[in-house]
Amino acid sequence: MDKSWIFKDKDSLEYEVGVESFLIFAEENSKDPKNIPCPCGRCVNFRKYNVKVIQGHLYKKGFSFGYTDWIWHGETSSKSVRSSTFLPKEQNAQSETVDVCEAAYNLDDHDSYDFNRFVADAERPLYKGSECTKLESMLKLYNWKARFGISDSAFTELLTSIGSFLPQDHVLLVNAYEAKKTLSDLGLEYIKFHACPNNYILYRGINLNASECPKYRLSRWKVAKDGKLRVNSPAKVMWYFPIIPRFKRMFKSPDTAEQLIWHSKQQSNDGQMRHSADSPSWRNIDYRWPSFASDPINLQLALGADGINPFNNGLSNRYSCWSIVLVACLIYL
Structure with a gap:
């Protein structure tokens, strides 16, 4: 189906004809004609309306940029078709991915x-x-x-x-x-927590308003050369990157969502270890928490540490960093 009209001027005849063809296609492939995802530049397939409302939105706002594979309206994604040659075939793989994405949106x-x-x-x-x-x-x-x-x-x-x-x-x-x-x-926000210079506490919770470390008696604030405290200028700061918003963002991409639920839809049972889902640890979690394992969008993570010059082995880096991801915990999305 020719979709070049999507990029045409909204006042052109070609665009109007294209919108009408889209509305017919969407209504024919919709489970509920009164609740069809609106692909306009404002709703971007998140709000659902009937075809009359969607028609007005498309004439006023135009199509969402880049929405050329109408996966929210019954069409198979060309990207998914290409990637399927590398994965075991499954008849409803695309619709399952869409369902998972919709669950994350909701x-x-x-x-x-x-x-x-x-x-x-x-x-x-x-x-x-x-x-x-x-x-x-x-x-x-x-x-x-x-x-x-x-x-x-x-x-x-x-x-x-x-x-x-x-x-x-x-x-x-x-x-x-x-x-x-x-x-x-983008969901890449971070939170700054003031910390003890000796890494003993974070100034949060019961220590939120404390001015010094209860063990080392070190000031929360920087000390100037003249010995005076520079209040509101923390001596040390820990940067915290919330992980749940990042997981939600991953499910907003159909391609990424398909990979995230691969263990549930595409995993083979030939006795070979090709994925973390083949490991005893993964299966142990599935056995102990069956309700958690039953929903493919619930993620299981592993404990891993990637040291980046942790001991400053003669290199010129100004600081050392240990990148640690905690896991083996259960994360409900």
């Missing part, structure tokens, strides 16, 4: 709506004719900022300078604040 109605609106906007080309998207450019530049410890003010100046070299219709972010907000919308 976990947080408002959050999912905002996220999908953000993605539709972020996937816009950086400027007309550019192969780089707004989101891709932001991630590359912010990664550079983090690698070299660039200050927010310097980063804002850089964005302003780059923007002056681009065409006038560019959508590059204009300052560091917008870049941080974009990362937060």
